[in-house]
Amino acid sequence: MPPRLLSGKDLSEKILASLKPKVKKLDPRLVIVQVGDEPASTTYIRKKKEACESIGMRCDLMKLKASTSFKVLIKTIRALNDDADVTGYIIQLPLPGALHENEPQLFREIDPYKDVDGFTAYNLGKMFISSEFEHLPPATPAGIIELLSDAGIKIEGKCAVVVGQSNIVGKPIATMLLNRNATVIQCHKFTENLAQYTKQADILIVAVGKPNLITSEMVKKGVVVIDVGINTVKGKIVGDVDYDEVSKFAGAITPVPGGVGPLTVACLLRNCVRAKERQIDRKS
């Protein structure tokens, strides 16, 4: 039997539609800061802008030269913090050149109440405490949780294996699964014999950026596979999982594209609405 297809596209449309009345009432404004001209970033930004347009949310792109200095970027971040008409903003990653090395110092400057990417230590720390405090979680892990929950896939008591330990996907999704009482195994590039762990997974989440990293010999029958990876192979977008082969064993699987990607965008916009609500609560 073919696996159940977990479409992020349909669910993202549902999430976006549910935001519309709040956007109309609260009129939040998202600002996207792009440093340089990385083509993949330009594509992601276009998708974010289109999603904003589809629900009537204000969204402005602030384009800075690739040669922008650390000092100028810090000044830009502080100005966004001080601008009362900016609800939330994101610094589109990856940053070019030396700025990439300075990401922790840059994130430290972001007002946590405007941190709609959920990358600051404050918002990550809150998420660490419990699911109750996941107010502005990173968008991709939040999208994965939505996908599992919408599909009625039980997390509690299940063995969840996360491959990848980045600060924006791997680590936060492992924490969010732990908050929901999964038994979590986190793997990364120093993990020896990856298959030994992936074979145990009831839920397998892969966020690495390596096509065909997960093959059919590495999974057990009935596994739920969430493929976060985005890779271009011979001009085609593919994930980290050998989709055709792993599908023969999986109980459910996300397509790439059309799986986690659209949910990342929807959850970012949801964070912007939540940021506005929390800013209003804070003032009252």
Ligand code: NAP
């Ligand atoms: P990242 O920062 O490059 O992290 C990749 C992680 O994979 C690291 O933790 C790395 O381990 C681990 N890794 C590398 N080689 C490995 C191997 N052979 N076996 C096991 N683990 C290995 O990437 P990211 O930002 O999390 O993104 C991961 C992928 O997801 C990329 O393809 C990216 O484009 C995609 N992505 C998609 C979305 C979406 O919306 N669909 C959103 C964000 C990212 P170490 O830490 O030990 O180096």
